[in-house]
Amino acid sequence: MPAPFERIAELDRLIHEPARLSILTALSACRNAEFLFLLRLTGLSKGNLSSHLTKLEEAELIVIEKSFVGKFPSTSIKITREGRHQIERHWKMLEELRHDALRWQPES
Amino acid sequence: MPAPFERIAELDRLIHEPARLSILTALSACRNAEFLFLLRLTGLSKGNLSSHLTKLEEAELIVIEKSFVGKFPSTSIKITREGRHQIERHWKMLEELRHDALRWQPES
DNA sequence: TACAACTAGTTTGCGGTGCAAACCCCAGTG
DNA sequence: CACTGGGGTTTGCACCGCAAACTAGTTGTA
Numbered sequence: 001m002p003a004p005f006e007r008i009a010e011l012d013r014l015i016h017e018p019a020r021l022s023i024l025t026a027l028s029a030c031r032n033a034e035f036l037f038l039l040r041l042t043g044l045s046k047g048n049l050s051s052h053l054t055k056l057e058e059a060e061l062i063v064i065e066k067s068f069v070g071k072f073p074s075t076s077i078k079i080t081r082e083g084r085h086q087i088e089r090h091w092k093m094l095e096e097l098r099h100d101a102l103r104w105q106p107e108s
Numbered sequence: 109m110p111a112p113f114e115r116i117a118e119l120d121r122l123i124h125e126p127a128r129l130s131i132l133t134a135l136s137a138c139r140n141a142e143f144l145f146l147l148r149l150t151g152l153s154k155g156n157l158s159s160h161l162t163k164l165e166e167a168e169l170i171v172i173e174k175s176f177v178g179k180f181p182s183t184s185i186k187i188t189r190e191g192r193h194q195i196e197r198h199w200k201m202l203e204e205l206r207h208d209a210l211r212w213q214p215e216s
Numbered sequence: 217t218a219c220a221a222c223t224a225g226t227t228t229g230c231g232g233t234g235c236a237a238a239c240c241c242c243a244g245t246g
Numbered sequence: 247c248a249c250t251g252g253g254g255t256t257t258g259c260a261c262c263g264c265a266a267a268c269t270a271g272t273t274g275t276a
Binding site: 217221224225234243244 | 248249264266268273276
């Protein structure tokens, strides 16, 4: 059995990055959220949220849909099946790695 | 109670970064390790490991001690009390945030 | 009508970061 | 001497996250 530390170092930074970890985790709890709602939930700045969303969309972890509600634009964000799968997997991996690290012994 | 997502977005990147999370977690299991040992444990490249160690030393999370064993240089790395405290805290926070996120409900 | 202020975002500029490749110093070998 | 290998460090660069500036449409208000 390889040491868990190597696997920690290989964690996917696209998902691991705090801002995106926050966004994906929130979306996985909400299914579908509006830009302004996510803004409040994550505490990110508008510009920041916007650029992280663009990155997540390029990776096909979320889908962004722009529309108008009354006269104002409204951006609705959904997590994709793949996105849901990956964020879930990431959290489980963290849990597992932590667990393995606690039980790890040199020379084992 | 504030939503946990904001706190996820605020995670300290000095520690959260995969390579350093790996190094600190390994050191917290070993107390004290040599450069080459850490190199194997984490799977990082030499240059990479070296620069991350420098950053961790600047933050006073580890102490680096260079010496010679026989005729060869040997770099021994120890985690500081503060370092141990912070990595422990980080893992616990991740666990807690994950827990809170799973139980979070809109409008609660 | 002119214009300030607001909503809902996007784009830009830039300092900071992580990575691999190149480099350094010393010891041993042919 | 030239060359190889051990043990790291430094450099170069592409990428990244952030805040500030900007866009586009809307609502006062004078």
